[in-house]
Amino acid sequence: MSRPKIRRQRPPFKACRKCKLLVSHEEEKCPRCGSTDFTEEWDGMVIILDPENSKIAEILGIKEPGRYAIRIR
Secondary structure: OOOOOOOOOOOOOEEEOOOOEEEOOOOOOOOOOOOOOEEOOEEEEEEEOOHHHOHHHHHHOOOOOEEEEEEEO
16 A cells, blocks of 8 residues: 655745745845845744843844744754
């Protein structure tokens, strides 16, 4: 008996490899750092609203509000 093929769903965003900002697939250049190096291989998401008062932003080194990947593979 053969196993059913599992089709991986495309992630809703791609991540900038340089600053980890998550952007739509239509973006060609990262609006945060200007990089054009993106990946769809990322895990976890954090949304930072107030980086100056966020311990998570401090730990991750995030200085600007936005949606970020926690880990890039």
